Amino acid sequence: MVTVDEAFRKFKSRLELNEREQQNASARQNEVRDFLVTKFPISNSFLTGSYARHTKTKPLKDIDIFFVLNDADKQYRNKVPSAVIDDFHKELVGKYGEKAVRKQARSVNVDFGVVVDAEDNTDYRILSVDVVPAAVSGSDYEIPDTDKGVWIKTNPKIHADKATAAHQAFASEWKGLVRMVKYWNNNPRHGSDKPVKPSFLIEVMALECLFGGWQGRFDYELEALFATLADRIFDSWADPAGLGPLISDGMDDARKRRARDLLLAASRDARAAINLVNQGRNGDALKAWRALFGPKFPLT
Structure with missing residues (x-):
């Protein structure tokens, strides 16, 4: 004993990411990034949140991905926050289906339909990602907050x-x-x-x-x-x-x-x-x- x-x-150790989980997370987030870059004026995208800080626990879900909108395109930053959330939601529904995609206050969640067993195992797969639209604001970023109806500043670094x-x-x-x-x-x-x-x-x-x-x-x-x-x-x-x-x-x-x-x-x-x-x-x-x-x- x-x-x-x-x-x-x-x-x-069990709560730390192993190589297979990292590979699945990488494949899934790259899949989402490769898709959205064809739909929106995105200048950059990167992992953030607790996954990037190595403080995310298991089962692995809601991995945050920032999608930084191109500085040359201010259409979303000059609109209400719900506009960009609605548009990202619409495109993601087109790819993953209505049941897999959910609007949140500051992001759009994409659920991959992975089943968690009684021991909290997922066969080394992540459950979901959170797609976070963002705009550069000096050395910081701004993200939409549909609950408050404003864009709020943040700095993942x-x-x-x-x-x-x-x-x-x-x-x-x-x-x-x-x-x-x-x-x-x-x-x-x-x-x-x-x-x-x-x-x-x-x-x-x-x-x-x-x-x-x-x-x-x-x-x-x-x-x-x-x-x-x-x-x-x-x-x-x-x-x-x-x-x-x-x-x-x-x-x-x-x-x-x-x-x-x-x-x-x-x-x-x-x-x-x-x-x-x-x-x-x-x-x-x-x-x-x-x-x-x-x-x-x-x-x-």
């Missing part, structure tokens, strides 16, 4: 740089811990509604909530992180680039109360699992961690 520390290291700095400052364990909490956030035991939305908020909060340096124990770090996230879920959390709206605006007070309660419960469950090891009940501790996180947490 593996120790809890060995199980956590295996868990961390600043997001990535801050995640890298946090990871290095935490003995290269920061991204692994963030992926674990994001995986907890996806646990079906919470129902169809994730506790923390958007999941990017977990990453933003972790920039401050994971502090003091890596102490060498996944179990203690996660117990403390869950408790700190619960304690600070009502704080205002800004865009790390200092450009867009508050990331915490994605949840109202009712959602935040639910998130706080579930995060506190996760911290208590983590403490109970730690106590099981102290009682010499290693097998029961592994089962408790698996119940907390989900099927990617190993028992052997």
